[in-house]
Amino acid sequence: MRLMRPSSALLVGIVKLLVGAYARWIGTTPSATQRIYFANHTSHIDTLAIWSSLPRSLRMRTRPIAARDYWGKGLRKYIATRGFGAVLIDRAREDATVDPLEPLRASLREGDSLIIFPEGTRGATAIPARFRSGLFRLATEFPAVELIPVYLDNLHRSLPKGALLPVPMVCTVRFGAPLAPGAGEAKEVFLERARDAVIALADPGVHA
Amino acid sequence: MSSLIDAIPREFFWLFGALIGLLAVASTIGAILIRRPADEKKAASRANLVERINAWWVMVAILAVAFLLGATMTLILFALASFFALREFITLTPSRLGDRLPLALSFFVIIPAQYVLIGVERYGTFAIFIPVYAFLLLPSIAALRSDIDDFLSRSAKQQYGLMVTVYCLSHAPALLMLPLPGGPGRAALLLFYLLLIVQMSDVMQYVFGKLFGRTKIAPVVSPSKTVEGFVGGGLAATGIGAAMWWITPFTPLESAGVAAIIVIMGFLGGLTLSAVKRSLGAKDWGVMIEGHGGMLDRTDSICFAAPIFFHVVRFFFTA
Numbered sequence: 155m156r157l158m159r160p161s162s163a164l165l166v167g168i169v170k171l172l173v174g175a176y177a178r179w180i181g182t183t184p185s186a187t188q189r190i191y192f193a194n195h196t197s198h199i200d201t202l203a204i205w206s207s208l209p210r211s212l213r214m215r216t217r218p219i220a221a222r223d224y225w226g227k228g229l230r231k232y233i234a235t236r237g238f239g240a241v242l243i244d245r246a247r248e249d250a251t252v253d254p255l256e257p258l259r260a261s262l263r264e265g266d267s268l269i270i271f272p273e274g275t276r277g278a279t280a281i282p283a284r285f286r287s288g289l290f291r292l293a294t295e296f297p298a299v300e301l302i303p304v305y306l307d308n309l310h311r312s313l314p315k316g317a318l319l320p321v322p323m324v325c326t327v328r329f330g331a332p333l334a335p336g337a338g339e340a341k342e343v344f345l346e347r348a349r350d351a352v353i354a355l356a357d358p359g360v361h362a
Numbered sequence: 363m364s365s366l367i368d369a370i371p372r373e374f375f376w377l378f379g380a381l382i383g384l385l386a387v388a389s390t391i392g393a394i395l396i397r398r399p400a401d402e403k404k405a406a407s408r409a410n411l412v413e414r415i416n417a418w419w420v421m422v423a424i425l426a427v428a429f430l431l432g433a434t435m436t437l438i439l440f441a442l443a444s445f446f447a448l449r450e451f452i453t454l455t456p457s458r459l460g461d462r463l464p465l466a467l468s469f470f471v472i473i474p475a476q477y478v479l480i481g482v483e484r485y486g487t488f489a490i491f492i493p494v495y496a497f498l499l500l501p502s503i504a505a506l507r508s509d510i511d512d513f514l515s516r517s518a519k520q521q522y523g524l525m526v527t528v529y530c531l532s533h534a535p536a537l538l539m540l541p542l543p544g545g546p547g548r549a550a551l552l553l554f555y556l557l558l559i560v561q562m563s564d565v566m567q568y569v570f571g572k573l574f575g576r577t578k579i580a581p582v583v584s585p586s587k588t589v590e591g592f593v594g595g596g597l598a599a600t601g602i603g604a605a606m607w608w609i610t611p612f613t614p615l616e617s618a619g620v621a622a623i624i625v626i627m628g629f630l631g632g633l634t635l636s637a638v639k640r641s642l643g644a645k646d647w648g649v650m651i652e653g654h655g656g657m658l659d660r661t662d663s664i665c666f667a668a669p670i671f672f673h674v675v676r677f678f679f680t681a
Binding site: 171174308311314317319320321322323324 | 450466470
């Protein structure tokens with residue numbers, strides 16, 4: 155039993171109260187298929203918002219990726235590992251000999267679904283920055299896993315980078331149609347296509 | 363204002379039993395209708411019917427909570443309604459970094475404080491807390507961040523949201539602190555009376571509008587509001603109000619007058635908040651924010667009717 159249920163339920167309750175995290179299944183439906191959800195990243199709530207928006211049965215098998223330098227100590231570590239079963243990733247590459255993607259591969263091999271943020275860091279705008287290559291590498295190494303683009307709105311207003319207190323705002327979590335790298339598709343081409351798939355889920359007029 | 367269980371008036375059991383029976387029948391009909399094949403238009407109006415019946419169940423639940431669990435639970439319920447309504451309003455209102463602290467204070471300090479003031483029966487402070495203190499201090503905090511872009515427009519919108527979703531809405535449960543002849547149980551019946559008239563007026567205006575609606579009152583702001591619907595539905599709701607005089611401190615005639623005030627204010631609330639959301643670029647609080655119920659769509663009439671009803675009762679009918 156990886157997750158402690160009462161703390162998870164409390165966490166989900168707080169997230170729903172603050173930002174709603176209403177799921178909109180636009181290009182796909184909730185499914186137990188092993189998946190990698192990849193989303194735009196603007197706020198510390200992002201991880202929790204996607205995780206909370208999933209049906210409970212899927213939540214138990216879906217693990218968000220969290221940066222070890224932020225979520226790796228004290229109360230945050232407790233919330234991350236006990237509350238939402240996060241996989242901690244060494245973003246700073248303290249040990250250069252270890253591939254930072256290794257813990258992700260281990261989780262995928264165990265059959266878990268993952269939530270990742272391919273920008274690698276939080277942005278300040280509604281439109282995501284360039285995607286890093288980890289998504290492409292995982293996609294080619296695990297071709298059976300579905301890649302689902304996800305767009306989170308309003309969280310850059312609710313709890314932007316540098317802010318301490320969240321302002322309650324209604325956030326929708328939009329799930330798009332799965333996509334996969336084509337045979338011989340170049341890394342850059344695929345990453346741009348994946349980013350466009352996330353942007354396509356944003357409101358037509360969002361350019362803030 | 364502890365539990366009201368000792369003071370439950372007998373009327374409560376009559377009302378409660380009758381309403382549960384009626385609603386059970388209505389829900390059964392709704393459940394049968396929605397399973398039947400229909401074209402798109404019919405299906406939409408049936409879904410609408412079921413939604414309205416569900417709103418009634420919520421109202422009956424509030425009534426039950428107000429009586430059985432006491433004033434504290436009622437206040438918590440309305441505080442949550444204010445929280446969700448303000449969250450909706452702020453989501454649609456442009457804000458900048460300088461607004462973050464005043465906004466966070468609105469949600470986490472002002473909402474709880476306003477409802478605690480009702481709980482401890484501090485009428486004097488409750489009545490001026492938001493219009494004086496929040497009005498002066500919140501924009502001052504924003505000004506300290508020296509971000510002047512659209513400053514007046516930003517603060518005005520946030521103040522308006524706070525007044526409607528917190529200050530005005532809080533007047534509904536504030537009825538519970540009025541010293542009425544006959545004890546605290548009477549005040550809870552008045553809260554029920556307010557919700558009943560507002561809902562009845564809404565339903566009746568909808569029905570009369572569908573049957574006889576021709577002349578639009580304000581076509582740009584709210585295409586569904588017609589003179590025929592408002593007059594017919596308003597009169598019907600006023601009649602229902604008069605017929606309910608026996609749960610209030612009013613005579614039948616007074617009850618008709620008070621119900622008419624509730625009808626008119628509720629109508630103006632729906633109209634005005636419709637103009638507000640259109641000016642924010644939304645057609646429906648619930649559609650603009652996909653997948654969300656739209657707390658303000660549900661409470662717009664109550665927000666406008668509650669303060670006036672509260673003051674009419676306080677001025678003319680308290681012991």
